[in-house]
Amino acid sequence: MLSMSSLVQYSDSEDGGSSTDNDDSDRPVNSNIMRRKRSQQSQNNVGSEKKTRTAEFLPLPDTIKSLFSNEHKHLDNSENHEGRTRSFEHLEGNWATHINVPYNPDERMIELIEELLMCLRPFDFKPMKELHLSLSRTVAIRHHWIKPLTESLQNRFKLLPRTCCEISSVKLYTNDEKTRTFLSLTVSTPGDILHEYTQAVDECFEEYKLQKYYENPSYHMSIGWCLCDVIQQISRETLNTLQETLDSTLKEHIGLKLFAIEEAICKTGNKQFSLQLSKDRR
Numbered sequence: 001m002l003s004m005s006s007l008v009q010y011s012d013s014e015d016g017g018s019s020t021d022n023d024d025s026d027r028p029v030n031s032n033i034m035r036r037k038r039s040q041q042s043q044n045n046v047g048s049e050k051k052t053r054t055a056e057f058l059p060l061p062d063t064i065k066s067l068f069s070n071e072h073k074h075l076d077n078s079e080n081h082e083g084r085t086r087s088f089e090h091l092e093g094n095w096a097t098h099i100n101v102p103y104n105p106d107e108r109m110i111e112l113i114e115e116l117l118m119c120l121r122p123f124d125f126k127p128m129k130e131l132h133l134s135l136s137r138t139v140a141i142r143h144h145w146i147k148p149l150t151e152s153l154q155n156r157f158k159l160l161p162r163t164c165c166e167i168s169s170v171k172l173y174t175n176d177e178k179t180r181t182f183l184s185l186t187v188s189t190p191g192d193i194l195h196e197y198t199q200a201v202d203e204c205f206e207e208y209k210l211q212k213y214y215e216n217p218s219y220h221m222s223i224g225w226c227l228c229d230v231i232q233q234i235s236r237e238t239l240n241t242l243q244e245t246l247d248s249t250l251k252e253h254i255g256l257k258l259f260a261i262e263e264a265i266c267k268t269g270n271k272q273f274s275l276q277l278s279k280d281r282r
């Protein structure tokens with residue numbers, strides 16, 4: 001049975017965030033210290049002997065020394081997240097951020113997912129702990145970008161209409177690093193409105209030089225995953241069985257085929273912000 005409790009999703013397809021050019025606080029601490037060191041060195045050339053002796057009596061505070069140790073680094077232990085690896089290093093002050101439409105499955109959908117994952121045996125596909133439709137890659141942002149970025153997303157989304165999605169087929173994806181394979185359900189909307197959503201996100205991301213969504217996006221909801229790229233090893237016959245299973249269930253439970261989108265969310269670190277859509281529908 002799927003548990004829909006929240007789990008930190010490790011990134012699949014993302015690059016780290018970048019700093020704004022004129023913002024000193026975003027520069028690595030090391031480079032600020034190096035600059036200070038360089039200016040100290042030039043002063044030292046004037047009265048070097050006196051300065052050297054002073055330095056002997058002024059040890060660096062522990063807080064400064066520890067900046068260069070591993071103490072501030074999050075040490076990744078793949079055992080903590082079922083062998084998955086991060087595709088960007090977790091750094092203090094970087095917030096993993098992802099825009100998506102959450103999907104709350106009912107009992108019938110949970111059963112369907114279990115059935116589909118069974119078809120993939122002996123591959124060990126695990127159900128996703130949370131279901132969503134991605135509208136962005138996972139990107140890393142600085143803490144002080146959270147407020148302005150979420151505000152600009154909220155302002156863009158409130159001008160876009162709500163819509164209704166249709167689940168159409170099963171499809172396999174891999175992440176960019178090809179370290180995981182996903183079994184997903186592709187979705188479509190009238191008039192390509194999903195593309196308008198991802199374009200809105202891309203426009204907001206652009207200001208922060210964050211990685212855009214795929215040039216040729218393929219909108220989907222991942223329902224299971226396994227380690228490594230196993231796409232080539234899954235037979236045509238298995239793919240047909242998956243599609244037939246989906247088709248027959250959707251035919252029997254017509255309500256499963258469609259779901260409404262009324263809001264998206266911006267997940268950043270352990271925070272979550274609602275991106276409400278306008279009341280118009282398309």
Ligand code: AMP
Pocket residue numbers: 012013133134173174175176182214216217218219220221222
């Ligand atoms: P998601 O469930 O949204 O995390 O997607 C599963 C994986 O599909 C992610 O790692 C995406 O990077 C990957 N993916 C590969 N090609 C595409 C594409 N054309 N559009 C969207 N996602 C893609």
